[in-house]
Amino acid sequence: MIGRPLAVLSALALAAPVAAQQTGTIVGTVHDSAGAPVAGAKVDAVGAAFTLTGAAGRFRLREIPAGTVRVRVAAFAFRPDSTQLTVPAGDSVAWEVILRPGVFYIPGVVVTAGKRPESLENVTASVEVESDSVIARHAVTTIDEAVNRVAGVQFIDGQVNIRGSSGFQQGLGARVLLLVDGVPMNEADRGGIDWDLVPVDDAERVEVVKGAGSSLYGSAALGGVVNIITRDIPEGIHGRVRFFGGGFANPPDSLWKFRSFTGMQGGGSLTGSFGTDQVRGALTVGGHHSDGYRQQDASDYLQVAGRGEWLPDPLTRVLFTGSWATNQFQEPLAWCGPNQCPNMRGLSYQPFLVDTADSGNRTRSDHGYLTATVTRTPDENTTWMARASWLRTHFTDFQRAGNDFAVADRFGAEGRIVTTPTSDQTVTVGAEATESQVTSDIFQNHTQEEFAAYGEAERVVGAARLTAGARVDLLADDGGGLSAVISPRVAAVLPTGIGIWRASVGRGFRAASLGEKYVTTPVPPFQVVPNPTLRPETAWSGELGNTAVVTSWLRTNAALFYTRASEYIAPELVGDSIQFQNVQRVTLAGLDLNVTATPFTPNLTASLSYTYLDARELATDSAPSQPLAFRPRHLLTLSADYVWGPVSVGADFRYSSRFDRVELYETDPRVAGKVLDLRAGWRLGAFDVRVLATNALNYVYNLAPRTLEPVGTVTMTVTYVY
Amino acid sequence: MRFALTPVKLTGRRKCPNCLKMRRLQFLIIASLLGCNDGLQPTTICPPGLVGICGHVTFRGTLPDSTDAVYLVAYSAFPQSEADLFNFRPFPPQVLGLPPAGDSVVAYGLPLPNDQYHWVVAVWKKVGNLNPSDTASADSLLREAGYYRDPADTTKPGVVTVQSAGAGGIDFIVDFSNMHSVSYFFPP
Numbered sequence: 001m002i003g004r005p006l007a008v009l010s011a012l013a014l015a016a017p018v019a020a021q022q023t024g025t026i027v028g029t030v031h032d033s034a035g036a037p038v039a040g041a042k043v044d045a046v047g048a049a050f051t052l053t054g055a056a057g058r059f060r061l062r063e064i065p066a067g068t069v070r071v072r073v074a075a076f077a078f079r080p081d082s083t084q085l086t087v088p089a090g091d092s093v094a095w096e097v098i099l100r101p102g103v104f105y106i107p108g109v110v111v112t113a114g115k116r117p118e119s120l121e122n123v124t125a126s127v128e129v130e131s132d133s134v135i136a137r138h139a140v141t142t143i144d145e146a147v148n149r150v151a152g153v154q155f156i157d158g159q160v161n162i163r164g165s166s167g168f169q170q171g172l173g174a175r176v177l178l179l180v181d182g183v184p185m186n187e188a189d190r191g192g193i194d195w196d197l198v199p200v201d202d203a204e205r206v207e208v209v210k211g212a213g214s215s216l217y218g219s220a221a222l223g224g225v226v227n228i229i230t231r232d233i234p235e236g237i238h239g240r241v242r243f244f245g246g247g248f249a250n251p252p253d254s255l256w257k258f259r260s261f262t263g264m265q266g267g268g269s270l271t272g273s274f275g276t277d278q279v280r281g282a283l284t285v286g287g288h289h290s291d292g293y294r295q296q297d298a299s300d301y302l303q304v305a306g307r308g309e310w311l312p313d314p315l316t317r318v319l320f321t322g323s324w325a326t327n328q329f330q331e332p333l334a335w336c337g338p339n340q341c342p343n344m345r346g347l348s349y350q351p352f353l354v355d356t357a358d359s360g361n362r363t364r365s366d367h368g369y370l371t372a373t374v375t376r377t378p379d380e381n382t383t384w385m386a387r388a389s390w391l392r393t394h395f396t397d398f399q400r401a402g403n404d405f406a407v408a409d410r411f412g413a414e415g416r417i418v419t420t421p422t423s424d425q426t427v428t429v430g431a432e433a434t435e436s437q438v439t440s441d442i443f444q445n446h447t448q449e450e451f452a453a454y455g456e457a458e459r460v461v462g463a464a465r466l467t468a469g470a471r472v473d474l475l476a477d478d479g480g481g482l483s484a485v486i487s488p489r490v491a492a493v494l495p496t497g498i499g500i501w502r503a504s505v506g507r508g509f510r511a512a513s514l515g516e517k518y519v520t521t522p523v524p525p526f527q528v529v530p531n532p533t534l535r536p537e538t539a540w541s542g543e544l545g546n547t548a549v550v551t552s553w554l555r556t557n558a559a560l561f562y563t564r565a566s567e568y569i570a571p572e573l574v575g576d577s578i579q580f581q582n583v584q585r586v587t588l589a590g591l592d593l594n595v596t597a598t599p600f601t602p603n604l605t606a607s608l609s610y611t612y613l614d615a616r617e618l619a620t621d622s623a624p625s626q627p628l629a630f631r632p633r634h635l636l637t638l639s640a641d642y643v644w645g646p647v648s649v650g651a652d653f654r655y656s657s658r659f660d661r662v663e664l665y666e667t668d669p670r671v672a673g674k675v676l677d678l679r680a681g682w683r684l685g686a687f688d689v690r691v692l693a694t695n696a697l698n699y700v701y702n703l704a705p706r707t708l709e710p711v712g713t714v715t716m717t718v719t720y721v722y
Numbered sequence: 723m724r725f726a727l728t729p730v731k732l733t734g735r736r737k738c739p740n741c742l743k744m745r746r747l748q749f750l751i752i753a754s755l756l757g758c759n760d761g762l763q764p765t766t767i768c769p770p771g772l773v774g775i776c777g778h779v780t781f782r783g784t785l786p787d788s789t790d791a792v793y794l795v796a797y798s799a800f801p802q803s804e805a806d807l808f809n810f811r812p813f814p815p816q817v818l819g820l821p822p823a824g825d826s827v828v829a830y831g832l833p834l835p836n837d838q839y840h841w842v843v844a845v846w847k848k849v850g851n852l853n854p855s856d857t858a859s860a861d862s863l864l865r866e867a868g869y870y871r872d873p874a875d876t877t878k879p880g881v882v883t884v885q886s887a888g889a890g891g892i893d894f895i896v897d898f899s900n901m902h903s904v905s906y907f908f909p910p
Contacts (some may be wrong), residue, residue, distance in 0.1 A: 254889060255764040338767060339891040342873060345883060348765045348890070671761050700761040708762075 018636040025092035026061040027234040029053075029204075030073055031131050032099055033598065033605050036120065038204075039109055041075035041099070054115045066090075073097050079602060089364050092236035092275075096719070098133055100602035108230065112179065112207040112227040114456065114467075115216050115428055116418045124467050124491030124504050126152075126545055126559045126592060127400035132203060132231065134508060137641065137648065137711060139265075139679055139717050141244055141288075143203060144195035147215075147226055151609030154656055156630055157704030160193060162210050164588050164613045165223020165560060167630040168704050173569060175223035177213065181230055181321055183371045183389045188222050188436035189408035189443050191513030194367050196325055196392065197228075197306065199269055199305050201242055201719075204231040210592070212508030212541035212560060215489035218356040218432070218452050218473045222508040222539055222565075230307055230321055233273045233280035239722040242286075243268040248293040249698040249712030251352050255345050258352045263291035265715070267301070274581045280309040292332065293711045296354045296361070299329035306327045318378045324368030331361040331397070334706045335355050349669070351700065351708050357524075360400055367393040383545050388412070404521065406440035408514075424460035428469070429453075438514045442521045444530075446514050449476045456489075465493040467504075475511050485509045485536055499548025499556070504541075511536045512569055516580040529577045538580065539565035545592075557594040563587065568617075571663075585618040586628055604642050609703070611635040627660035630703070632673075646683040651676065657705075665705040673701050673709065688719040768888020774834035775842065775882055778840040778894035779868070780827050783899030785820065790849040792867060792896065794818045794832050797841040800879065804857050804908050805852075811835065819845060820875045831888065844896045857904070865901035870894040 030038040030053045037057025045064050046049040053059045053075075066089035070120040072082035078099035085093050120127060128150045135146045147153055147160065154161045156168040165175040171192040176186045176195045186193055194628060206228050213221035245266035267288020274281055287302040305323035310719075312318070337351040340357070344350055374644040375389035391410040396403055416430035436448040456469025470488040489506030512534035519522055521528050545559035568584035590613040597606050613635070615628035634657040641650035678693045691714070698712035768776035775796070794817075795810035811834055819828055832842075846867040853859040870892050872880040882889050 254765050255885065339873070339893070344891055345885060345887065345889055347887075348767045351762060667764055669765070674761070702762065 006683050022065040022066055022089060023065050024087035024089055024264075025235050026059075026064055026069075026071060026087060026095060027092050028059060028095035028097060030059065030097045030099060031133050032078065033602075035193070036129050036131065037109055038078065038099055039119075041073050041078070041097075043071065043073045043097075046072065047592070048069045057109075059444060060235075065475050071095060073099070075099060088236070092234050092238075092424045094234055094238070096133065096348040098335055100598070110207050111229070112209050112225055113213075114458070115182070115430070116414060116426070121340050121495070121500050121547065122465055122493055122503050124465075125213070126502075126543065126557075127151075128208045128210070128560075130206040130208070132205060135200060135203060135206070136719075137650065137679070137681060138652075138677075138690065139681070139692035139715065141200060141715065141717070142195060143198060143200055143206065145201065146203075146206055147195075147208060149637070149652065149654075150596050152210055152611040152635060153208065154632065154635060154703075157707060157709075159704075160226070160332065162208065162224035162226075163590065163592070163611065163632075164615045164628070164631040167628065169571065171487040172218060172519075173510070173516050175510055176692050177217050177219075177221040177225045179217075179225060179227040181371065181373065181389060182227060183369075183373070183414075184217070184220075184410075184412060184434070185369060185389075185391055185412075185500070187367075187408060187513075188391065188410035188448070189393065189406045189513065190515040191220060191510075193315075194325075194365075195325055195603040196301070196303065196327070197369055198230060198369065199286055199303060199323070199484040200268055201240060201271060202230050202282075202284055202305055202307070204229050209388065210559075211504070212487075212489075212506050212539060212563070214510075215469050215471050215506050216428075216454055216456060218454075218471055218487070219450065219475075219485075219509060219511040221329035222537070223563075231282075233282045233307060233309060234277045235280075235601070237722075238273045238275075240271040240719065241268070242270075242719045243716065244288075244717040246692075246713060246715035249695075249714075251711070252698050252700060255314070255347060256350065257598050258295050258350075259488055263293055263297075265290035265713075266711065269522075275309075278311050280307075280311075282307045282309070292330070294332040294352050294354070294708055294714070296330040296334075296359065297332040299327065299642050301325065301327045301329075307468045315378065316374070316558060319373045319375070320371065321373075322368065322370040323469075325366070327363075327367075327578065329363055329365070331358065331362075331363055331398075334358050334705060335708070337706075351702065355399070355706075356415045360398075361699070362398050363395055364398070365393070365395040367391075375428070381418065381421065381617045386413075386415045401522070404440075404442045405514075406438060407410075409437045410441075411435045411437075426458040427455070428457075429455040436514060438712055439520075442519055443515050444518045444520065446518055447478055448511075448514055449472070449479070449482075450511070451482075463495055463645045467493075473509070473511075476516075477514075477532070482548070485511075485538070499546045502543070502547075504561075506542075507540050508563075509536045509538045510569075513665045516569060523578060526573070526576060526578045528571075529574075529579050531579050531581060532619065534569060534580060535567055537565060537567045538568050539563050553598045555596045557592075557596075559592040560590075562589045585620075586616060586632075587618065588613065588615045588628070590614055592702070603644060604640070606640045607638075609635075609639075629661045629663045630659055632656040632659060648681040650679045653677075659703075662705060668702075670708065671701050673703065674699050686721050688717075688721070690717045691715070692717070728851065739779045739811070756837070764887075767829055767890025772831050772833060772888035773836070773886060774832045774884055775889045775892040776831040777838075777890060777894070778827050778829050778906045779818065779871075780893070780895045782895060784898040785898055786846075786848075788848045789820070790817045790847045790857070790863075793845045793847065794819060794830065795841070795843060795845060796834055796839040796882070798837050798839060801907070804904060805859070807860060807904065808854050811839075812838075815845070834884050836884050836886060839884065841869060841879045842882055842892060844894070845881075846896075846898070846901055861904040865903055866907070867898065867901045868894050868896035 030041045041053040043059045064087045074080040113125045116643045160176045173191045209225040213225045248263040268590045269286025272286040284305045303325040308320040310318040314489040334355040336353040340355045341353045371389040375385045379384045389412040394407045396405040410433045414432040418428045432452045434450040452472045454471035458467045472486045474482040476482045487507045491504035494501045518530045541563040543561045547557045567582040572581045593610045595608045617629035619625040636655040638653045654675045658672045676696045681690045695712045743809045793815040795815045844867045848867040870880045872878045
């Protein structure tokens with residue numbers, strides 16, 4: 001079976017030097033207006049050849065005669081689109097298509113929810129997709145800015161929350177798992193997330209799975225999973241140059257003025273790629289500088305990222321990815337309270353200034369990763385995958401009281417088989433191993449081992465699609481005894497006349513990070529002390545959701561969710577010390593609602609995303625029930641985009657209600673978040689110009705204690721693609 | 723003909739005479755929803771409306787029986803000679819509330835015009851008639867009883883900026899057992 005394609009490939013390879021002089025290739029991706037890939041779309045180079053898009057919406061038209069050719073795309077339920085392309089001889093040209101909705105709606109394909117490609121309408125969890133076109137339209141410069149726009153997601157000073165999962169713990173112990181091309185990338189020491197591992201331009205899409213994902217992904221996936229999927233490399237030689245620059249608004253009140261100039265930021269990146277039928281590679285280098293919007297907030301950043309692919313035969317793909325970044329930034333934590341700064345101008349707090357005790361503090365953070373993944377599809381019913389990964393983080397805090405550092409390595413390996421024995425059954429099984437090593441003066445020197453096996457089976461019964469699975473994780477510190485955690489999950493999807501219903505119940509967990517267990521550091525007037533006996537926190541989560549196409553121009557997606565967690569890990573005050581302990585039983589319940597519409601004209605897309613969250617610590621013998629700290633009760637995002645030929649304009653309004661409760665600084669002022677972002681874009685041939693005004697009203701607010709969220713910022717981005 | 727139709731169209735529009743007001747109302751509602759300017763606001767330690775300085779004075783030592791009053795004054799520049807002694811603000815000077823018996827802390831608020839002040843000082847006055855033109859009179863009746871100090875270097879006077887609001891946290895110590903005469907600063 002394999003011999004014939006190889007023979008054909010060999011013949012093609014021999015013929016290539018001649019044919020390449022006369023023909024070229026057209027590559028691209030077809031998305032819908034919400035950014036989801038469109039599978040099965042017919043892409044036709046008129047008079048030459050046609051093809052259908054794959055599961056990820058990608059297509060490749062080979063051996064197209066060089067010169068001008070008309071290309072059109074048509075897909076069920078979408079308005080057809082066409083353009084005229086100039087195909088270079090012996091090279092390829094890219095065409096990225098965004099189809100406007102027609103009468104019906106066809107869902108896209110995601111890979112994160114079930115560790116395999118599946119249609120969005122078959123997914124048993126709530127999944128949001130931010131495609132590269134959506135990311136580009138929003139003109140964001142980092143991945144976290146893109147994720148922050150997803151419904152139900154909120155960042156608190158860099159710490160991600162999905163449905164209120166993490167709260168704020170200075171970045172320690174994220175209850176969200178970050179994946180890069182499916183590979184876990186949470187830090188080995190702190191369990192947190194470095195959102196800059198992948199340059200934003202290298203991301204093809206970001207998939208966000210809400211709710212417990214531990215039955216497939218294990219620890220940290222207690223609140224959800226974010227998967228950054230890097231961009232495929234087209235054939236031929238291609239390049240991308242991107243520059244951005246802008247400025248920060250000054251404080252809206254002269255009493256808060258803290259410098260005599262306007263803060264600026266700017267940077268750029270350069271990507272080059274080369275691809276053939278068998279070997280492809282891409283390299284991105286970039287960097288930026290920011291003055292920051294507060295005192296002591298400047299940063300300098302450099303990054304290099306690469307991707308290589310080897311396709312030894314049509315059924316096998318070997319993928320290498322990696323990046324390295326160095327970030328040097330000043331630390332603006334803790335604003336000035338009364339008499340903490342030399343010139344307070346009579347203010348009870350000065351949010352743009354830094355407490356003199358923190359004056360001069362800065363951090364150098366170097367981090368990067370390498371992955372190698374082999375994927376093979378030996379027959380049409382089976383796919384197996386094996387991968388290895390290495391993540392390294394190294395930070396040094398330069399502080400007045402003494403420097404702190406940590407070097408952490410996370411080595412991972414995974415094997416997985418996805419098989420479809422019959423047309424109505426799919427089985428996924430796999431095994432995973434992770435070794436974390438930390439060398440640090442504040443976390444000490446420790447290792448953490450995790451071994452896991454997982455399996456999930458899906459079966460179609462009548463109209464319903466039923467899924468059941470479980471994962472067993474074995475955990476150990478410093479080579480000690482293993483403790484086991486079992487995370488089962490059952491789920492179902494049922495298409496009906498009133499939309500597609502989905503329901504799931506599962507157990508999630510998060511093992512305490514080495515940082516939470518072994519941290520030893522002064523936080524005046526307290527001392528943070530270690531707690532090696534911390535146990536994993538566990539939670540039962542349930543969800544009932546519905547996705548419906550109400551009319552040809554209106555879609556809804558709603559979900560009721562409930563999580564009850566025990567052994568919740570939180571910092572507790574014990575005498576004069578702070579220690580992470582398994583102390584809380586909590587519930588997080590609420591509602592997600594998304595409404596997407598293309599009213600009046602297909603050029604206009606509007607959406608409403610609302611999350612209601614009731615997050616509570618349950619009563620104990622010594623304390624009554626109370627709201628969980630750092631969780632907003634209401635999150636609302638209103639968006640609208642209008643596309644008119646090469647010009648587009650749009651706006652987002654994001655509202656997060658005032659936290660019912662915060663920790664440590666309960667008397668500090670805090671307000672609701674109300675942020676208006678405006679954007680405009682203009683595409684001129686290979687150039688793309690975007691202007692973004694974030695927090696256009698220059699609304700001053702805080703989420704994390706004693707530090708400000710970003711003030712008004714204007715950024716212009718110019719991208720040239722070859 | 724088209725111009726002739728214009729009044730008809732205008733008449734039609736007048737069916738909604740309050741449209742402009744409604745649009746304004748809608749704009750106000752939207753602006754309110756967007757929350758213009760209701761984020762974090764500057765809040766001063768001083769009493770609302772005060773333009774000047776405020777803080778706490780810690781009294782130490784025993785109040786002398788010969789006390790007439792204790793004044794609180796501010797100098798834009800540190801006096802360079804005895805001739806500058808009365809170039810202070812506010813003028814006439816404001817009396818600082820006297821402490822109850824023993825060591826105590828008293829809050830104060832001193833109205834001052836917008837400026838930068840390099841010496842905020844408490845001046846003790848002995849009972850007697852003060853003649854501003856008579857240096858000997860000032861030297862015998864006035865004492866520096868304490869002043870606001872630079873938080874970064876407490877051997878130096880602190881600098882205070884008043885900018886259309888109350889500058890708070892201007893705290894200092896008045897020590898009746900360690901007062902200095904005019905000649906201490908300007909030796910004969």
